Amino acid sequence: MSSELLDPLDLAFWHLESAGHPMHLGALALFESRPGAAGVVDLLASRAAAIPRLRMRVRDVLLPVGGAAWSTAKDFDVRRHVREVSLVGDDFTAEVTAAAGELMERPLERGLPPWEMYLLRGARDDRFAVLVKLHHALADGMRAVAIGAGIFDEIADVRRTGSRRARPLPPRSWLAGPRGLADFAQDRIEELGRAVGVGASVVRASRLDPRGLPALTAAPSGTRRLGTAVLPLDDVQQVRRVMGGTANDVLLAVVAGALRRWMHGRGERLPAAGPRALVPVSRRRPGSPPGAGNKLSAYLLQLPVAEPDPWLRLASVRKAMDRNKAAGPARGAGAVALLADQLPPLAHRFGAPLAGGAARMLFDVLVTSVPLPRSALSLGGCPLREIYPMAPLARGQSLAVAMSTYSGQVHIGLVADGKALPDLDRLADAAREELDELLALVCGHRAHEDASHG
Missing domain, CATH: 3.30.559 (Chloramphenicol Acetyltransferase)
Structure with missing residues (x-):
């Protein structure tokens, strides 16, 4: 995938953004810790780097006038997108929630592929969480799930073994015949x-x-x-x-x-x-x-x-x-x-x-509902315990509600x-x-x- 024009709605989301109103989606995933989970940040980085869509950045184009396109970032460095944050408080859930809110304030750097991941580690034990931020121009809720799911063990294993290969799309002709033009x-x-x-x-x-x-x-x-x-x-x-x-x-x-x-x-x-x-x-x-x-x-x-x-x-x-x-x-x-x-x-x-x-x-x-995979998920062998979706705020509004169902529970992110x-x-x-x-x-x-x- 070398270049691809932004669809009209993607372009609208890209230009809706301002410093005070970043237009990224998010998800906060909390995991149960397991022995040997110390290398999670490296695992995140390697899996994110293997997702082609996460190598794409937005660039302006001459035609159509005012348009923009996705293009592969030639200098892509996954370490500019995946970071680790150490929490200092005793209450892990409260600390990670507060940190996620603060990190959601920050707009994504527009010259880079528009996404970030943060590994949030607790101060008193081995518990950890992952915050994922994806620009709304990059994905809607369903597409965001499909992209973000690539970090989990189960989806990464499928991609590595190739047991579920996507069917290739038929060649697309840009010269439509009379019937095509009429349609x-x-x-x-x-x-x-x-x-x-x-x-x-x-x-x-x-x-x-x-x-x-x-x-x-x-x-x-x-x-x-x-x-x-x-x-x-x-x-x-x-x-x-x-x-x-x-x-x-x-x-x-x-x-x-x-x-x-x-x-x-x-x-x-x-x-x-x-x-x-x-x-x-x-x-x-x-x-x-x-x-x-x-x-x-x-x-x-x-x-x-x-x-x-x-x-x-x-x-x-x-x-x-x-x-x-x-x-x-x-x-x-x-x-x-x-x-x-x-x-x-x-x-x-x-x-x-x-x-x-x-x-x-x-x-x-x-108020939005974000569908998640029904199967149990894990990261580095650590089971996913909770996952809270997050939606961007429109200008002049103070609240967005997002909901997802996972493991017999409805998780609400406000x-x-x-x-x-x-x-x-x-x-x-x-x-x-x-x-x-x-x-x-x-x-x-x-x-x-x-x-x-x-």
Whole structure:
């Protein structure tokens, strides 16, 4: 892979970045220590160096005007990207979480391949964690998982033995025949038609005065704080089986309830409508290879924080998500990312900062789910215990929520502006409290049904 133009959405993410708003994704992985794990940083470096995508950097191109391309960094040195950090405190979990938040503040160096990995070692024992940062232009959530998974023993073994070789793609012709040109023209007409509809929805959904949620739209400080929560997947599934819908519906309701508890504890006014969540969805077909670039759309969801009944909050979320899914990810204001495909590269270069500043007019908080491999993972023989995904903050916003399921648990990573949300740990606690209350309602419902049939 020598050179490859950035797709329009990748180019938008590249130009959205500023010093105070870095546009990288992250993941914090915590491992159980095992004897002989001293060489983990060397293992990380060697495995990262073996992933071709991590050798790519962004460079400007003459054509198209305003465009950029991925090209292989000829002077690539993996040691400029993989670093070791020694923690000094006694509480490993608290120390590693605080360190990860601080490291997420720092933008990636744009002249290098846009990624970093940090090995975080505890001061009192052999426990360690790995923080991975990937620029959003490099990958969306699914692609980031596919890239980052290369550091784990199981995926590295498969690559080394070649037991799962990808099928080669057929040669691609750049000279389309008449049928190909006709199909291309038809596709472009359909895309433009969808874009017009999405654009109109965005205009209708935009708020001229989005200042009603000070906790989530405080002035940016450039600082970052990480909060984490762990929810038992069995509890989520129990609620889903009684209420219906999907596990993601339950988790979105948990986020809504957690925000309600947290805002109420802060003494903030609970808005009658909202806050609005942007819920990304992948445009990749199920079972297809991750591929390069971002393939994203999204749904807009009003989180019913004003509703005092957890059961009704969940019902409201489920109903709204059912409407979103019926409309599909290519319609509605949430599909704003699809507009990137219709803009020329020069528009992304100069218009991205304006678009980034307008994000708060459309939504208040990002809530995303990142799929992970279902199999158990390890690094240097040390089992992966917990993994927390992290999403970037849009301009004018103070909180992003990312969730992943691994080893029977839902891991929630809360990335926040450090000064706007100094009480982020309270929000993490509120997520656990909300699921506990939903589970209690489910148990009460089942007990009532059992008594009725007894």
